[in-house]
Amino acid sequence: xxxxxxxxxxxxxxxxxxxxxxxxxxxNGKNNFPISMLNKQGYCEYSIYLEHIKKIKVGxxxxxxxxxxxxxxxxxxxxxxxxxxxxxxxxxxxKSEAILSREMGVISPEYGIxxxxxxxxxxxxxxxxxxxxxxxxxxxxxxxxxxxxCLAFKQMVKGDKRPIKGALRERGTDNIFxxxxxxxxxxxxxKFLLDRMEGLFNETxxxxxxxxxxxxxxxxxxxxxxxx
Numbered sequence: 278x279x280x281x282x283x284x285x286x287x288x289x290x291x292x293x294x295x296x297x298x299x300x301x302x303x304x305n306g307k308n309n310f311p312i313s314m315l316n317k318q319g320y321c322e323y324s325i326y327l328e329h330i331k332k333i334k335v336g337x338x339x340x341x342x343x344x345x346x347x348x349x350x351x352x353x354x355x356x357x358x359x360x361x362x363x364x365x366x367x368x369x370x371x372k373s374e375a376i377l378s379r380e381m382g383v384i385s386p387e388y389g390i391x392x393x394x395x396x397x398x399x400x401x402x403x404x405x406x407x408x409x410x411x412x413x414x415x416x417x418x419x420x421x422x423x424x425x426x427c428l429a430f431k432q433m434v435k436g437d438k439r440p441i442k443g444a445l446r447e448r449g450t451d452n453i454f455x456x457x458x459x460x461x462x463x464x465x466x467x468k469f470l471l472d473r474m475e476g477l478f479n480e481t482x483x484x485x486x487x488x489x490x491x492x493x494x495x496x497x498x499x500x501x502x503x504x505x
Contacts, residue, residue, distance in 0.1 A: 380393045
């Protein structure tokens, strides 16, 4: 595969910081949140409230620091052989040759999401969206993340009929431990969740705390939580 650095532009978007909610932006008049936040939503919605609404600051865990280190190592190795291109050029060239990119930015003003995909494989036959994770368990939260990446990516390739697949890979390895086609059913599932997220941000739905006490014991926000 050809390694390509794909940098997308947001010049045509009206982007503002949300006045009250950390990490939230207002893009083209609609709330827009980082896709990585879905991992927190699946773990405990109330932690989103504490971090992004109450703006409580806590330090990263050792696992988070280790993940960032491995992630940067992979990115540095990729950059040794990668050459820059535009998304439009990569999309067109992938109709005849396989292209790989890392840390490719995606954004969907329509569905209120944005983020950076760990790895995108664009081939004449399909698109594969890969999210690197520690361990090999496909949690609902991580599946939701990769589905959101697929949805945003699909918005960017409108008209292209190649199937899109979402995959989870064990960080630092080639082990794909989960893969699915981003079909209509999975698209509807993630759209339903994104609707809930919008409800959280506009205060029409409550932040629901986890009922799993094992999660509470590991949570960085337990000393600030009204439900612990």
